[in-house]
Amino acid sequence: xxxxxxxxxxxxxxxxxxxxxxxxxxxxxxxxxxxxxxxxxxxxxxxxxxxxxxxxxxxxxxxxxxxxxxxxxxxxxxxxxxxxxxxxxxxxxxxxxxxxxxxxxxxx
Numbered sequence: 001x002x003x004x005x006x007x008x009x010x011x012x013x014x015x016x017x018x019x020x021x022x023x024x025x026x027x028x029x030x031x032x033x034x035x036x037x038x039x040x041x042x043x044x045x046x047x048x049x050x051x052x053x054x055x056x057x058x059x060x061x062x063x064x065x066x067x068x069x070x071x072x073x074x075x076x077x078x079x080x081x082x083x084x085x086x087x088x089x090x091x092x093x094x095x096x097x098x099x100x101x102x103x104x105x106x107x108x
Contacts, residue, residue: 004032004089006081012073024074026081035078042075 008028026035046068053060060068 002089004082004086006030006032006035006078007084007088008081010077010081010084012070012077024077026077028081030081032082032085035082039075039078039082042071042078046071046075 006026006028008025010026012024012026049060049064049068053064
């Protein structure tokens with residue numbers, strides 16, 4: 001079995017002002033271990049921001065909430081691309097592919 005890689009087409013950061021309607025996309029053919037490491041870094045950034053708000057007992061400011069949203073959206077796109085790459089390499093038994101939940105939140 002060859003090493004899993006990301007697939008193309010997992011986009012994030014919706015915007016109504018450009019075509020196509022997503023500003024960023026996960027690059028294809030990135031080694032899964034590298035992509036997952038990047039997703040872990042994004043999640044750590046969100047974790048740090050949330051933990052800081054909890055420990056300081058302060059509400060999360062708008063800019064921090066926006067950063068957390070974009071980081072989570074980016075990490076999720078990476079995870080979906082890795083999962084899709086792994087599913088393409090896995091032998092099929094049923095012919096039915098798992099549908100992952102996708103959000104499409106318009107920009108505020």
